Amino acid sequence: MTDYAIVCICILSSKANKFVNAQEISIESGISLSTVQKILKLIVSKSDLIIALRGANGGYKLTKKASEISIIDIIEMMDGPLSITACVDGNHEKCGSRKKCFLEGNWNKINLMIRNTLHSYSIADLMCSDPMSFLYNNKSSEDEFNIMELR
Amino acid sequence: MTDYAIVCICILSSKANKFVNAQEISIESGISLSTVQKILKLIVSKSDLIIALRGANGGYKLTKKASEISIIDIIEMMDGPLSITACVDGNHEKCGSRKKCFLEGNWNKINLMIRNTLHSYSIADLMCSDPMSFLYNNKSSEDEFNIMELR
DNA sequence: TTAAAGAGTACTAAAAAAGTACTATATAAT
DNA sequence: ATTATATAGTACTTTTTTAGTACTCTTTAA
Numbered sequence: 001m002t003d004y005a006i007v008c009i010c011i012l013s014s015k016a017n018k019f020v021n022a023q024e025i026s027i028e029s030g031i032s033l034s035t036v037q038k039i040l041k042l043i044v045s046k047s048d049l050i051i052a053l054r055g056a057n058g059g060y061k062l063t064k065k066a067s068e069i070s071i072i073d074i075i076e077m078m079d080g081p082l083s084i085t086a087c088v089d090g091n092h093e094k095c096g097s098r099k100k101c102f103l104e105g106n107w108n109k110i111n112l113m114i115r116n117t118l119h120s121y122s123i124a125d126l127m128c129s130d131p132m133s134f135l136y137n138n139k140s141s142e143d144e145f146n147i148m149e150l151r
Numbered sequence: 152m153t154d155y156a157i158v159c160i161c162i163l164s165s166k167a168n169k170f171v172n173a174q175e176i177s178i179e180s181g182i183s184l185s186t187v188q189k190i191l192k193l194i195v196s197k198s199d200l201i202i203a204l205r206g207a208n209g210g211y212k213l214t215k216k217a218s219e220i221s222i223i224d225i226i227e228m229m230d231g232p233l234s235i236t237a238c239v240d241g242n243h244e245k246c247g248s249r250k251k252c253f254l255e256g257n258w259n260k261i262n263l264m265i266r267n268t269l270h271s272y273s274i275a276d277l278m279c280s281d282p283m284s285f286l287y288n289n290k291s292s293e294d295e296f297n298i299m300e301l302r
Numbered sequence: 303t304t305a306a307a308g309a310g311t312a313c314t315a316a317a318a319a320a321g322t323a324c325t326a327t328a329t330a331a332t
Numbered sequence: 333a334t335t336a337t338a339t340a341g342t343a344c345t346t347t348t349t350t351a352g353t354a355c356t357c358t359t360t361a362a
Contacts (some may be wrong), residue, residue, distance in 0.1 A: 001320075021338065036323060041340055055329025058338045072262065106277045110222065113268045117261065126257045152351075172307065185353060192309055206360025210306045 002078040004031050010127055011034045012050065019059035066127060068086035082115050083107075084111050095128065100132040155182055155227040160225065163201065164217040164239055170210035198228045214301050217278060223269035233266055234258075 007029050012020055023039055026033040040060050044052050049069065051061050062069075076082055158180050163171055173191055177184040195203050199260065201211050208233050213220075227233055 013312075032321080035320080037339080038321080045340080053337055053341045054327070054337085055332065056335095056337045058329070060339085078350090106279070110268065110272055114265050117264045117268060121261055128257070174307090183352080186351080188308080189352080196309080203308055204360075205306085205308045205358070205361095208361065209359085212307085244324045 001039065001069055003074055004029075004035060005043060005078050006071070006126070007031065007075055008039055008043070009049070009062065009069065010066075010124055011128065012060060012062045013069075013123055016065070019053050019057065019061050024059070026041035043077065047073075049073070049077070066124035067122045069123045070119050071121045071123070071126070072115055074123075075118060081145070082112055082118070110113060152190060153226055154266075155186060156194060156229050157222070157225055157274070157277070158182065159187060159194075160200070160213065160220065160274055161188055161213060161217075163213045164220075164274055164278065167213055167216070170204050170208065170212050172210035174211070194228065198224075200224070200228070217275035218273045220274045221270050222272045222274070222277070223266055225274075226269060233269070234262055 006030075008025055011028050015033055017053050022037045025031075026036040029036065031039075040050065040052070043050050044060070048063060051063055052058070052060050054082070072082065159182075160178050161178055162179050174184060176182075176191070177187040180187065187221075191201065191203070194201050195211070202214055203209070203211050215240045223233065227264060
């Protein structure tokens, strides 16, 4: 579902400033119409990333540029807060072996790093076919570091 | 399940060089005996991380030190290769909108970074209660960088 | 020889995810 | 105003995945 959401957003971003309806997105993406419809209305209701226009010639439109939408935004919008294990962050109550859990806050660190990674990638990065192009884009130095790590 | 696996491995590492049976681990962890049994035999069959001894006084023992077991090893042993989306790496056939998929190899980069993060953490790091202690441990410079990123 | 412990497999149940269908609401064009 | 078109919202069904359980077989130490 999150995959689909990202694909839909990519398509919308490739036709920015224009309302694109669910059927067009379905055809472009190969995702079934009903699924596209479901995902788009979900995104609209859960975020301000997309605005919708009803009625004839209606459709969906992104409110931000592709470079301003980070992967983590979409993932967390679809799946809720990122957490690898049950007892990350606020979820400590659900950890059955609470007192015995000596892992404590260490998961949080790992989690934070992964969030960081996902945060540093935008939809624009995903759509870009030149794997190195974001080296010379206007990205923060934090992001540049991550690129070094890729090797 | 992967959570459980990590907890079991942590317990084993706290009693290294000694065979610990499933029941002990169940009691220590709070995880039900049958689940502990299931996980441990799974780990034995899928990796060489743990060796088992049958019969009286039998049990399980780690083959490596906690600092030598990375989180990614356990996660990928339990869940298979890490991939956020369906069309990462070898999975390109399963991506329905293959030709239309303009995301191509970009997911792989993100994936690689996340693997990298998880690779840089060991069971020892997880068990360590001092959040900064791995700064002065014998870890690679690559890992040190990751710590910086945490702030 | 016996009791204890893991190995392997098959089955069941529960939870999550995905997909579908239907009704309501809004909008543009006529 | 009316109609056609498009999204909003919700409820339901199906499928898939995950988790948990039970049983039989094999190994090992006392």
